[in-house]
Amino acid sequence: MVTGGFGDYDAGMNSSLRRLALFLLTAAFFSLAAMGCQTTKGLGKDVKALGNKIEDKAS
Numbered sequence: 001m002v003t004g005g006f007g008d009y010d011a012g013m014n015s016s017l018r019r020l021a022l023f024l025l026t027a028a029f030f031s032l033a034a035m036g037c038q039t040t041k042g043l044g045k046d047v048k049a050l051g052n053k054i055e056d057k058a059s
Helices: 011-058
Strands: none
16 A cells, blocks of 8 residues: 555565565575685685695605
8 A cells, every 4th residue: 555655655565575585685695605615615625736736746
């Protein structure tokens, strides 16, 4: 129900839409964070392997 003014909608519909948007943004954030952790872990392994190869050649 519109009561007048700009964007003044019924609180019930607005609240559920905000909850859904907040949930989706939170889920996206945690998904990206989880993928970032895996990428960082893989990069760490690659750097360690490279360091081991450099040490082997130096010996």
